[in-house]
Amino acid sequence: MLLYGRVETMSEMGQAEAVYLEGERIADVGPLEDLSARYPGAKKQSFEQLTPGLHEAHAHPQMWGLQLESLDLDGLTEPQAVAQRVAEKARTLSPGAWIRGGGYLFRAYPTRELLDAAAPHHPVFLQSRDRHSAWANSQALEQAGVTPETPDPSGGALVRDAQGRPTGYLLENAQELVNRVLPQPGLVELERGLQDLARRGYTAVHHMGWCHYSLAEQLAQSGRLPVRLWWALDKDHWRETRPGWRGDRLEVAAVKFFADGALGSRTAWMIEPYPDGSHGLVLDPLELIESEGHAALQAGFGLVVHAIGTWAVQGVLKVFHRLKPRARRIFRLEHVQHVRDAELPLFAGLNLALSMQPMHLLGDAELVRYHLKGHELEAFRLRDLWNTGLPLAFGSDAPVMRPLFELNFQAATAHPLNPAQNLTPAEVLWAYTRGAALAAGWPEHGQIRPGAPADLTLWEQGRPVGRVFGGALEVF
Numbered sequence: 399m400l401l402y403g404r405v406e407t408m409s410e411m412g413q414a415e416a417v418y419l420e421g422e423r424i425a426d427v428g429p430l431e432d433l434s435a436r437y438p439g440a441k442k443q444s445f446e447q448l449t450p451g452l453h454e455a456h457a458h459p460q461m462w463g464l465q466l467e468s469l470d471l472d473g474l475t476e477p478q479a480v481a482q483r484v485a486e487k488a489r490t491l492s493p494g495a496w497i498r499g500g501g502y503l504f505r506a507y508p509t510r511e512l513l514d515a516a517a518p519h520h521p522v523f524l525q526s527r528d529r530h531s532a533w534a535n536s537q538a539l540e541q542a543g544v545t546p547e548t549p550d551p552s553g554g555a556l557v558r559d560a561q562g563r564p565t566g567y568l569l570e571n572a573q574e575l576v577n578r579v580l581p582q583p584g585l586v587e588l589e590r591g592l593q594d595l596a597r598r599g600y601t602a603v604h605h606m607g608w609c610h611y612s613l614a615e616q617l618a619q620s621g622r623l624p625v626r627l628w629w630a631l632d633k634d635h636w637r638e639t640r641p642g643w644r645g646d647r648l649e650v651a652a653v654k655f656f657a658d659g660a661l662g663s664r665t666a667w668m669i670e671p672y673p674d675g676s677h678g679l680v681l682d683p684l685e686l687i688e689s690e691g692h693a694a695l696q697a698g699f700g701l702v703v704h705a706i707g708t709w710a711v712q713g714v715l716k717v718f719h720r721l722k723p724r725a726r727r728i729f730r731l732e733h734v735q736h737v738r739d740a741e742l743p744l745f746a747g748l749n750l751a752l753s754m755q756p757m758h759l760l761g762d763a764e765l766v767r768y769h770l771k772g773h774e775l776e777a778f779r780l781r782d783l784w785n786t787g788l789p790l791a792f793g794s795d796a797p798v799m800r801p802l803f804e805l806n807f808q809a810a811t812a813h814p815l816n817p818a819q820n821l822t823p824a825e826v827l828w829a830y831t832r833g834a835a836l837a838a839g840w841p842e843h844g845q846i847r848p849g850a851p852a853d854l855t856l857w858e859q860g861r862p863v864g865r866v867f868g869g870a871l872e873v874f
């Protein structure tokens with residue numbers, strides 16, 4: 399198959415006109431005229447732009463698959479309107495299946511009767527936009543064992559009617575009563591999440607936790623992986639398995655740790671305090687990251703560490719320097735959101751990839767101005783980090799954000815806090831392809847060159863419209 403258009407090779411060849419594929423490999427790259435002459439029988443197709451296959455370099459595909467099936471109630475303020483959406487959803491599900499969703503904001507607490515009428519044969523559990531309260535129907539309460547005798551849990555309350563019966567509205571910790579009987583996501587959600595990413599033009603996904611690796615192995619074994627999957631294990635599970643490829647689409651590659659929390663909840667671990675004097679939260683202590691990381695490296699795994707705040711970034715970089723002699727593959731720092739000038743030199747001398755999600759800036763710029771007043775220029779230092787020479791890899795952290803290339807493109811080329819940190823469109827594309835492949839430790843990927851795997855993304859007007867994966871051309 400011969401594909402032509404503006405071919406961004408991400409190699410020393412720069413741009414080319416055409417690429418010729420044989421099976422699952424790239425066989426030839428060059429001017430259209432030359433390739434047409436060399437392969438006269440080839441099936442030809444043109445696209446505006448062709449790039450190496452996009453990587454989603456930080457995602458939780460199972461959680462994304464779960465979210466895709468949940469009702470998106472964003473912007474709804476009337477219980478009646480929510481009930482209508484629930485009724486529509488109920489018609490698509492077999493009786494007894496859970497209906498979940500979230501995003502509404504009401505002025506008053508509704509009761510379970512409205513949901514019972516909308517979905518008489520399904521348990522329903524819906525959360526408010528801020529996740530501080532929830533609305534359940536009678537079936538859900540029954541499955542949770544909630545009766546008039548159920549006491550209010552500490553830190554929460556069941557809204558009750560005049561007779562003391564729970565109305566179906568749950569405040570704060572009372573949500574846990576139902577939450578704990580919700581079915582856990584499984585293989586179906588993982589597969590759904592990955593398939594959605596494939597349809598958005600991604601050919602590779604870097605899995606960043608919250609799902610057991612055995613599910614990915616099942617998909618790999620039965621030939622159902624729609625992308626190449628780079629897998630980071632949760633730190634509690636790495637001793638159960640070994641690193642390495644399972645077929646040619648799944649690599650169990652690394653172990654993930656969390657050095658801190660996130661800015662929005664003021665749990666990112668900062669050197670300079672927040673306005674209330676706090677410094678955030680340590681999740682996995684640095685000593686544990688170092689000792690467990692050492693053991694995981696010895697076992698042949700790579701190391702991935704979530705670090706958002708300045709203190710977390712500093713601490714983890716120092717740990718990486720100490721562990722450097724043990725590492726057989728590239729280290730990864732996830733998020734790298736807040737970095738002081740003083741820490742920039744610590745990035746030198748490490749075999750390290752910087753996995754970032756600039757799209758968070760689109761919603762969080764205000765949060766940064768509020769929580770980190772006076773330190774805005776330390777946030778999302780895309781240009782400064784690019785200049786370290788270390789590979790940047792871009793992702794979305796789906797389901798936290800929607801996995802859309804254009805959101806990172808927008809945030810990274812027009813930095814909402816500091817234009818001096820802007821990247822060029824070509825650099826953004828590099829971080830999504832070559833940079834991400836280097837972050838995965840897959841040097842043969844992320845470039846269009848003879849002999850490389852034929853994982854390609856196809857574009858029209860700045861958006862993925864198709865891909866080549868597994869030797870097949872898919873147009874969406």
Ligand SMILES: [Zn+2]
Pocket residue numbers: 456457458606795
């Ligand atoms: Zn994440």
